[in-house]
Amino acid sequence: MNATSTTRTGATRAESWDDLVTAALLGTDRRPRADAAPGREAPLALLDAAAVATVRRRAGLRPARAARRPEPAPEDPRPALPAAAAHRLATLLADRSAGAGGGRRGSAPDLTELLPQWLAAAVAHGYAAPAQLLPSLLDAARGRTDLRPAALAFAGPRALWLARLNADWRFALRAAPGGGAALPGPEDAEAVHRLWQEGLFAERVALLGALRTRAPVRARELLASTWPQERAEDRLMFLDAMRAGLSVEDEPFLERALGDRSRNVRATAAELLSALAGSALAARMAVRAAVCVALDRTQRTPAIVVEPPLECDSSMERDGVVATPPAGRGERSWWLGQLVEATPLGTWSERLGGRTARQIVALPVTDGWQDELHAAWCRAAMRQRDAEWSRALLGAPSAPEAGGPGAVSLAERAKLLAALDPAQRAAWVAGFIATHGLSEAFQLLGVCAVPWAAPLGRSVVDALNIARDAGSYPWSFSGVMGLAERCLDPAETARLEALLAIPDEREDAAPGAGGYWAEAFQRLVTTLRLRAAMADELAPPASTRAPAPVEASAQPPDAAG
Template sequence: MSSKTTPWEELVTSALLGTDRRPSSADGDRGPVALLDAAALHTVRHRAGLLPAPAAARPGTAPADLRPPLPPAARRRLAQLLADRSAPSGAGGRRGAAPDLTELIPQWLATAGLHGYRAPEALLPALLDAARARTDLRPQALAFAGPRGLWLARLNPDWKFALRGSSGGAPRPEVTDPEAVRRLWEEGLFAERVALLGAVRAHDPGSALALLTGTWPTERAEDRLMFVDSLRTGLSGADEPFLEQALSDRSRNVRATAAELLSALPESALAGRMAARAASCVNPDLTASSASIAVEAPHECDAEMQRDGVVATPPSGRGERSWWLGQLVESTPLSTWPAQFGGRTAQEIVALPVADGWGEELHAAWCRAAVRQRDPEWARALLGAPSVPPSNGPGTASLAERSKLLATLPGTERAAWVADFIAAHGLSEAFQLLGVCTVPWAEPLGRSVVDALDIARDAGSYPWSFSGVMGLAERCLNPAEADRLEVLTTTPDEPEGASPGAAGYWSEAFQRLVSTLRLRAAMEAELLPEAA
């Protein structure tokens, strides 16, 4: 081989074109062999000539985490859950009979958080990787990771998401330390300030409002929107002067959010102004032979209405007057209407016929008002009896809106209503309603869901049409139900006309349900302090 060093670019060209077409000065009599020898020599020389980079500063000591350690069994379970999170799921709608461990991570983290455990140091990387991949895990995962998780996140750019709610990866200052809070509020990044404002608001709403008012004139419009939205937590009459001032903000979105928050305060001046406008539009129909409601929608949207948050331009396909009417009614305190209609209850008002086809618009606005004002009496009236088909209900046929109304009711009542709804209408329309029910499901609801699944199996259809409900059942049924459901894991005779193999697939789905419930019970037992 020649002692002369062949340029790297020449070697690459010869390798790409072939030594027959483009021989290099390193070929000699050996052609390709000489080319490879020259490339190897060039590589060794290049590596030998590299200079070591300056050493980076050593990271500081990880902060202490004084929370108690996990019990050994729970630590092993967490390692199993995190290792399984990237396992491929079944194809074609089939998941087999084994529990889906990935879907159990949120429940495990929630339970561990209730007991106040700290994360094992050796599992912090896997925990941060899981939180990076699934945004729904981040709040619970980062709380469980604690200060050591944030310290570790500073050392890997892949985990920078963990630092967005903290001060450079250090623990957020205690909300009871006013000097540290003020310093971060004045000097922190936007995400740090949003997280700080939320934490202070949860601890002391007045202190958070004072922080916000101190810097409000200098904040950017997009930042002001996030900050004013944080006032939803702990909203009270003390926030009214600030929100009333925000109605004149130069940002339309800030004005709209301020108006929405003020309308959720029934005693606010804005709520009173909206009530006066709405009461002039919705009245008892004095021309009818029986009690009914007359509606005269606004004919214009003046400047004062717009300042109070009424959007003048309707979405495509909506009429202006109905659009304005809906905004007025949804921003009006629901306590306005009994006095407007002779002392009638919410249920009696909702049952009144509405003249000239305005009923759907009026009831939809009342639904939004009930959700905004968290009024269970009006929510019950607008939901109606669960046995009534949604299309004939007193409020709205929208299952999304019904879910929001249900969320205003106490958990036990919510579960009972959904259980009766499923008994009357089956599971096809119940998925969104089940999503707002308290976990674990109360027995009437759990029994209603299982009975409906059993009926679907007897009908001979495949279980894949109910995979969403089955997945919810695995996460939300009371684990104590596992033994009672064991009978459903057997494979019954297929009824005449059933889909081929459906009975076996249902048996597999119920085996997975029972196995998941038993696994959840074991997880909860492992996290008990006496398991340590």
């Protein structure tokens, strides 16, 4: 066939693929083809021509060199997941749409909310992910960023191998240190130096973070070697990486960073130095704060007297004090708060007559400065993670919901609770719920260790029961119910059995409330049983478990929950 010949469908070699696409888009009525075969309907003729053109285009491709075959997937040396647990994971991954719709949830567990807990437990046991479930696992992590850390830890090195072959899973490479590439160890000085000098920014941040955990001195030296040449935004990110393993040995470097040309870098350096109780900056702040806060002994009852700074001089600004307050805030109170926040909390006992933190917090503060002073102490306790001061500022759990000596909101109380050990945290929140119920406790429950300690779990169940018996509007407790499903110890299941019946509704109760409560408690019981089954499925076979100590043999088999 020569270059001008016509096919039996009427398509010529001169007719381009673009011409056919244009005719299809505009329609054959608006773009008729002059060489269409007679007697053939125009749309069908266009499709015939497109089919012929497609075959011609494919036949005209030149043979290409075969692409390089991908490297084999890396081996995962971790033990295989037990068969029952693998089946459970497949079920959880297949139920990704559960709970997405609105309306009543019914009594069935929300499997999507159990997936993060299952992944955390599988990672803790050290299992390898089943190869056939890796695509579904990566798809789930792609849609839910909260799943990614545990999902990628469980998926292991094969997740990175797959991510290099599928653009949809490239998030795994971004989440991995150095984009999935193995970082050199501190012993390989040449490779460390080369990556620091030539690597991408994300690789350099990952390298610095890895070195801070294993060789902090080497990490600091590496950062100091290029510090003057780094961009301000990069210096800020590198400085933030120094939070890991922060020690007094970092003080000279951070002191030099106080003179940085970037205000954000200076502020971050000052924050890190103030977290080091023995640093020179902390001592300077303590001297300034001591001038502003003193004990008034002239009255029968001792009180704290406050005289905020009259100015913010250049030395204060160098130490991280921001001179300009936010809108609506007075300058002097703004400066005072920053000085007290950066002062080591141990300073105040000597300054205020040898009193303990609880005694200091109980002292009256003159001239209306109490809220400002206590709020600054709260920020200091959070920054320095001081448990004694956190307990003092939290006050008794029976105090008003947004109260406490120093906390002005429940969010601040939650931050103070984070400085306590898990048992103290749970006991305090249990006391709060016993006094105030559950309506204000949601933020506080979120900082408690999982599974909830027995006293906390009992207080939550009792408060839910009280709310049900009082005819409370049931949907207002759906958030706490969701937390209970994920956080209650499965050992509490027996106590919930009595709550499954539909109670007699009070006249002033919300319509249908009794049925909702029974449904919600049924879902809670079912979920707890499911969590117990998941834990059993993930437990290693008895033949591979370490022998239990003799003194622990008397415990019931489910004592650990």
